[in-house]
Amino acid sequence: MKLTLRFSTWVIPLSYAVVAITAGMIFPRIEAPVFHGLASTVTASAAMAIYSSVASGMLALTAVVFSLAFVMIQFSATAYSPRLVLWISRDPFMWHAVGVFTATFLYAIAALAWVDRSGSGKVPLVSSCVVIVLLLASVAMFVGLIERISLLQINRMLKFTGDQGRAVIETVYPQLDMPATGAKSEEFRKLPLTQTVLHHGGPEVIEKLDIAALVEMLAAVGDTVVVFTPVLCVYGGTQPIDEEALTNAIEMGEERTFEQDPKYAIRLLVDIAIKALSPAINDPTTAVQALNQIEDLLLRLGRRELEIGEFRDHDGQLRLVIPFPTWEDFLRLALDEIRYYGAQSVQVMRRMRALVNDLEVRLPEGRGPALRHWEERLQTTIARSFEDVEEKQEASVEDRQGLGVPSKRPAKVQA
Numbered sequence: 001m002k003l004t005l006r007f008s009t010w011v012i013p014l015s016y017a018v019v020a021i022t023a024g025m026i027f028p029r030i031e032a033p034v035f036h037g038l039a040s041t042v043t044a045s046a047a048m049a050i051y052s053s054v055a056s057g058m059l060a061l062t063a064v065v066f067s068l069a070f071v072m073i074q075f076s077a078t079a080y081s082p083r084l085v086l087w088i089s090r091d092p093f094m095w096h097a098v099g100v101f102t103a104t105f106l107y108a109i110a111a112l113a114w115v116d117r118s119g120s121g122k123v124p125l126v127s128s129c130v131v132i133v134l135l136l137a138s139v140a141m142f143v144g145l146i147e148r149i150s151l152l153q154i155n156r157m158l159k160f161t162g163d164q165g166r167a168v169i170e171t172v173y174p175q176l177d178m179p180a181t182g183a184k185s186e187e188f189r190k191l192p193l194t195q196t197v198l199h200h201g202g203p204e205v206i207e208k209l210d211i212a213a214l215v216e217m218l219a220a221v222g223d224t225v226v227v228f229t230p231v232l233c234v235y236g237g238t239q240p241i242d243e244e245a246l247t248n249a250i251e252m253g254e255e256r257t258f259e260q261d262p263k264y265a266i267r268l269l270v271d272i273a274i275k276a277l278s279p280a281i282n283d284p285t286t287a288v289q290a291l292n293q294i295e296d297l298l299l300r301l302g303r304r305e306l307e308i309g310e311f312r313d314h315d316g317q318l319r320l321v322i323p324f325p326t327w328e329d330f331l332r333l334a335l336d337e338i339r340y341y342g343a344q345s346v347q348v349m350r351r352m353r354a355l356v357n358d359l360e361v362r363l364p365e366g367r368g369p370a371l372r373h374w375e376e377r378l379q380t381t382i383a384r385s386f387e388d389v390e391e392k393q394e395a396s397v398e399d400r401q402g403l404g405v406p407s408k409r410p411a412k413v414q415a
Helices: 002-034 044-079 082-089 092-112 125-153 152-173 243-248 262-276 285-301 328-339 344-364 365-387 389-395
Strands: 192-199 204-209 230-235 252-253 311-312 318-321
Touching: 002 092, 002 125, 044 092, 044 365, 125 152, 152 262, 152 285, 152 365, 192 243, 230 243, 243 252, 262 285, 262 328, 285 328, 285 344, 328 344, 328 365, 344 365, 344 389, 365 389
Parallel strands: none
Antiparallel strands: 192 230, 204 252, 311 318
16 A cells, blocks of 8 residues: 555656656647747747757756755754655645756756747747747746745644644544444453454555555554454354455555544654654753644543444444553553653643643543543642752742743542
8 A cells, every 4th residue: 555655756746747748748749730830039049049058947946945844844853743745745835846847957958849840940839839938837846845835844744743633633533422332342252253354565654544445453553563463254154255355445555544544643753752862952941842743642542432432234243343542551652752752841740740630630530540641640640740849849849931920720520
């Protein structure tokens, strides 16, 4: 599946190149008989100079712009997360920009061959207009590319990651007031195990599941499976199911994706936060900004039905069981590592206390026990990390900015 994705990205600039070469060979031949006598007022020598400048300039611009772009991406990977920056580098806009730059270069070269053809001294009008249009399109793509690169700013990077998480939460999890499946049933285990599908090949990550085509999944979205890892089981089958059909319902690749995996967005935000808290960077403010996005995702998850691991057919028969993370799993992922690496940061501790307490106030009571457990863990971490009594008191203050205005906890409200 991942091979298809990479192939498709290279198809974009290749398609632009093929179209540009084809148009450069066909347009002038059609233009001569159809628009007989129609020529540009630009002299042949001036057109040659313009076309040559456009071709050579586009070749140099392509090399310089994309060298700088990928250098910035690699540099940003050291500040954020290499897994996150990879998504920016795969932005289709970048490949379309490569295509437009390539098309401008190739068409200018092709059009140059038809200037002063057979000593006529004429410059084909349509071809010259196409060159100008492509040049303007290249300028627009260049401006858009600069805008895309600005996405690497920390605030926009955090928002981009949070937006991916919010989108997948909306897609995967139903609202709490919708009918819930309840706790996972074990009724299927009363049936005989008739088939187990193993993974064959190198390590791959489960990116997406075709729920309608599966039975019981042993691995979850985001899990990395290695050779001979049991991936799914079939219970109560009357005959073996085609293993290829089952494995085709599981989309695998070399790395995790946001699709069907809300934990991945939180994972990336945590990566950014703990990298900012490393001694080499020591930037707790970035960690606080990451916690802002994490709180929003947890708030949305806390208002959703998370026990969605069972899927039934129209007759109510259990057809598929998939492992999904619980509320406690999400909290552990979102808070544990930041709590550990930010234990000695007053700013981070204050922000985390405000996060946990705000969630406790704003979410349904069923989410409260896990949040109160984390409130105790944070207090224990503060007591262990700060020896001075005054420092402990300062770190224990609820503060959404970390070192801003202390929060006053409002009365408990229902979602």
